[in-house]
Amino acid sequence: METAEIARRFLAFFEKNGHTVVPSASLVAEDPTLLLVPAGMVPFKPYFLGQRTPPYATATSVQKCIRTKDIEEVGKTARHATFFQMLGNFSFGDYFKERAIPLAWELVTTPVEEGGFGIDPERLWVTVYLDDDEAAAIWRDKVGVRPERIQRMGMDENYWDMGVPGPCGPCSEIFYDRGPEYGAEGGPEADEDRYIEIWNLVFMQYERGEGSGKDYPILGDLPQQNIDTGLGLERLASVLQGVDNIYETDIIGRVLAKAAELSGTRYGDDAGQDVMLRVVADHVRSAVMLVGDGVRPGNEKAGYVLRRILRRSIRNLRLLSGSDAFHMHELTAVSIDAMKDIYPDLLEKAAMIHGVIDAEEKNFADTLRSGTALFNRAAERTRAAGGTTFSGSDAFQLHDTYGFPIDLTLEMAAEQGLKVDENAFDSLMQQQRDTAKRDAKAKKLGNADVSVYARLLDTSGATDFLGYTDQEGEARVLGLIVGGQAVDVARAGDKVEIVLDRTPFYAESGGQLADQGTISVDGRGTADVEDVQKPLPGLFVHRGTVRSGELVVDDPVHAAIDGGRRASVSRSHSATHLIHSALRNALGPSTGQAGSENQPGRLRFDFTADRPLRPEELAEVEEEVNTVLADDIQVRDFQTSLDEALKMGALAMFGEKYGDRVRVVEMSDYSRELCGGTHVPATGRLGVVKVLGESSVGSGVRRVEAAVGIDAFRRLSKESMLVGQLSEQLKAPREELPERIDSLVSRMRAAEKEIERLRAAQVLQAAAGLADGARERAGVLLVAHRAEDGATGDDLRKLALDVRGRLDGDRPAVVAVAGVPKDRPVVVVAANKAAQKRGLKAGDLVGVAARELGGGGGGKPDVAQGGGTDPAAVDRALGAIEARVGESA
The missing domain is CATH 3.30.980.10 (Threonyl-trna Synthetase; Chain A, domain 2)
Known part of the structure; x- marks a missing residue:
């Protein structure tokens, strides 16, 4: 049975049984605590938490989901995937275990020709929570499952909660027996490779308190009992299609086969290659769905998730094929075609999806070239200094500047026998996030709990928007929020959020900034409106400050926008x-x-x-x-x-x-x-x-x-005035300005090059004198020279190499040249082969000097460069090198 048909049958079955079919929500989660939707129940979470009143008593959906927590396991196991689809049926206080259990069993075991999935009941086992006698009795007495096929498991396996105080309850799961060739007899508690879970039924009936893990108190019964079930579409497809894993099912399998064709490999020939092919197939499909839901590659949040999986798939493809060929366009086309029966809108978005993924592939090709060069230089510095740990700052630069996912840096470092300072990298990432959070603090919705808005919406209904026709009008105050809490009165100086029954104010959306203006009570108070947001669909929240007097709930007010703005x-x-x-x-x-x-x-x-x-x-x-x-x-x-x-x-x-x-x-x-x-x-x-x-x-x-x-x-x-001024100053007609300015710029650049040449020549003129003035220290010819300020790092390097070349090559010689280009000290050390045999390596000596300068550096044993932040320490840095040379005797 094809995957699309499985989804169709699931929805049809529950629609026939009175459930409202709800389309999949976007992968981009509305829940502010989530980045992307990781489970089928997420769009219904406000209903389970009692924050909003559901528009239906029962529902069913095929929800798109993304999970990247176990991304390293993708391709290695039969069940891990980043993108998957969760079939679910939900009840919000309508029915409970007595109906949820028989419905699940009916759909799974009903013959295919009668609209079910046709699974042999003799291949099914079920689990219940340890003390859930009610569920066990329903399976045994109402459904007819033999008692030995019902197993009881603990909280880790068969108890559900959200990880925070709120709804919780026992679970019951349906397992499919793949047969003795896959493992030991004895049901799910004996071998979960042989017995695979296909459906989880969650019975939300209790409220949990504070705690960690599964250690928390049960505070009591929920006001209403709810049902949340989840059946993995891809996992069920692998069962019904008789394949070993989800990667061989009809949809993902098509993408995998195309990846093998493009890379010149064959699935099944090599275990390592098979893992890489599965990663490519999974990640391309995930990327297609993310882009289709409006996500764009980036270095933060959902954009980073997309960039990470795209770049993992691109790199795996290149490693498999051994070439730099561009293949993502073809894989994207296959994935869209494979998924179109379930998500027809992908065909309408195809050009957009191709454009984004093709651009990221090209961008990553450039990134690999430039970023790999930076990585190699940093890795070389690390080894030259005798280190085995790739610095966190270099890893962060690769991520921030070149878009390298940290796992790619970890992988490349491991290939060169290096570890990565992940703690330092994480610290830099956190600093960046904290800065972004500070910049965004207090923007949009302030700090009010969404439940405050939900109660206003439920009790008062949606705001009537007048702004298409009116710029001012009469209204009534439905709610006031100060400091995140609903209040009856807001007084002068209060930062307040105001909810009206009707408003001319446009709330920020669709890229258009919100209106500003005033809300006033005749003779009693006025508030300046600085922003308007819609924290929940249909609810307009006016944010601002009470300028004078006070506003009270139920006040009749006059709302007026700034018409010019x-x-x-x-x-x-x-x-x-x-x-x-x-x-x-x-x-x-x-x-x-x-x-x-x-x-x-x-x-x-x-x-x-x-x-x-x-x-x-x-x-x-x-x-x-x-x-x-x-x-x-x-x-x-x-x-x-x-x-x-x-x-x-x-x-x-x-x-x-x-x-x-x-x-x-x-x-x-x-x-x-x-x-x-x-x-x-x-x-x-x-x-x-x-x-x-x-x-x-x-x-x-x-x-x-x-x-x-x-x-x-x-x-x-x-601009016209500026052009006029330029025309007058350069004594040229306006139409001739580009040529005149181009000529001036060319002449200026030529002059700068000539000045640079003369200055470099002047620096190098000192080479002969420095070589002649070399001092002997512990049997080593030593030159320690401070160049004139303004000499560039390149100048210093050339000077050090020139002086070293003039010294006796048979005797150990070390040349150290330091200067302060652009207010930051730089030191270059050159050591000949004889000095290196004495243990005097340029990279080590630069490290000694750089510590005095308040910085770092490194390089090869024959020449190295470093720098720091303290220009006053240049002489101390040269002295430190001289002292180290003196210790070499």
Whole structure:
């Protein structure tokens, strides 16, 4: 039975049994405590925790999941994978064990021709929690499982909780017996390689308290009993398709076979190669699904997960094939085709997915070249200094600058017999995260618990948004939040979050910044609104400060936005749509929006592209947009169904969630997008759009920034004034300025090179005198010289080598030259072969000097370079080298 058919049968069975079919949520988790969705129950977590009221009593889904905790085990075992699909049925207080258990057994054992999975009951075993007599009795008496096929297990195997205080309860699992050839008799407690778990039924019936691991108190019964089940789609597919592991099932197997073909290997011939092929197959499929859900490669959060698995697959492919060929496009195509029956939207996103993955493969090829060179230099320094540990700072630079996942650095270091200082690397990573957190602190939702918002939403309903037609209006205060807690009164000076029954304020979303303005109670108080967010769908939260008086829950208030600011932001948002269309016209339909920000008078628009725009292309985009402005096209918005909007060609932003009804914003046939933002009534209202530049913001993602309206005019006016000043100063017409400036720059560079040549020659002129003045120390010819400040590190190196070459080659000789280029001290040491035989190695001597300078360094035994932070210590550093030479006797 094909994987897509298994998923279809599961949903059909539970829909027939009264469950609402819920589409898979995005892999990008809404839960702020999670990065990506790791389990099928995650989208329903607010219902289980009582934070929100579920819209249905029972549900069923096929949920996309990602887990990278055991990424090193992927390919090595039959069951580990980064991407997997979890089939589940859920009850929110509707039914419990007495129905969940028989439903599971019915679906698993019903013959295929009658809509079930047709598994022989004689191959099934079940487990229950130690003291769960109720579940055991249902399996035995209601379902008919023989008592010897029901095994009891402890908390580690058959008890579920979220790891924090909240719902918990016993589990019951269904196991499939693969047969005696896979292990010992005796059921799951005897051998879990032979008996594999296919379905876990969680009975949420208790509330747990604080504790660690499985050591926590049970506080009592939950107000309602819930059901959460999870059946691994890929694992069940391996059972029903009669294969040994998930990598040989119909979907992953197709990707694996293509990887073997492209790499010139054959699956099954070599155990090591088989592991690598499985890694490639799993990771490519995972990458396709992540990109399809809007994730882009990066160095943080979900972007780092995507980059890590992509780069692991690319490197494994290159190791398998022994070539630098680009293969990800073909593997991506196979993966999309294999998954399209379950996720048809992948076909619509195919061009986008290809663009992102192809760009990352190209980017990683460049990274491997430059990053490997940096790695090799750092590894050489480590060995030259006699060390065996690759520094954490070098590992961090590889990660931060070159995008090397730490596991790749660990792998490459191990190949060269080195360890990596992971503690130092982790410390640097944490410093970077802490900085990012400080920068983002108090942004968006403040510190209120989401349950505070959930209670307001449940009791008062969604906020009525008036902002498409009104810039001010009357409203009523439904809730006030101060310091994360709901309060009845907010007084002057309080930082407050205000929830109204209706509002003209636009809440930040879709790249458009929130409105600002005031909320006031006649004669009693006023609050300045600085930001508006939607922590839950439909709930507008106005964040600001009570300027005077007080606001009280149930107060009638007057809400008014800053109309000038709204108009300026709306112009930017409309300009963003126009730039999107112009970019698609210039680069093709695979160019898609990857993010945006619309602020007063200025915008930035991120889009997918595998190369920078040429200057002439950027100029054409700007001209096309301003032509549309001159045509003064009417801007129209309307509501329709999602299917109808897509049929008429409306663009949807990947990663966004849309309901059955959507709002379309169109500018004739030039631009048509799904959008909830505010816009100008006609394109002529934008005045002028000035593109400020184009740049890279990540692998496969570019950014255009532009000024709009009066801000664009001011920019153009300023640039015109600057051009005029340059024209006057250079005594050249405006149209001749590029050639004139180019000529001046060329002459300046030539002069700088000549100055550099003369200065280097001057430094080297000292070589003969330094060689003649060499002193003998413990039988070693020694030159310890401080060069004039300003000499570069390259100058110092050339001088040291020149002096060494002038000394008697048969006698041990050491040359140490130090200087302070650009306010940072540098020392270079050169030692001839005779000195090296005496144990005087350049790398060791540089280390001695660098410690005095407050830094480090290293190199080969014949020449090495180091530096530090203390320019005043140069003479001490040279003295330390002289002392070490003196000790060599």
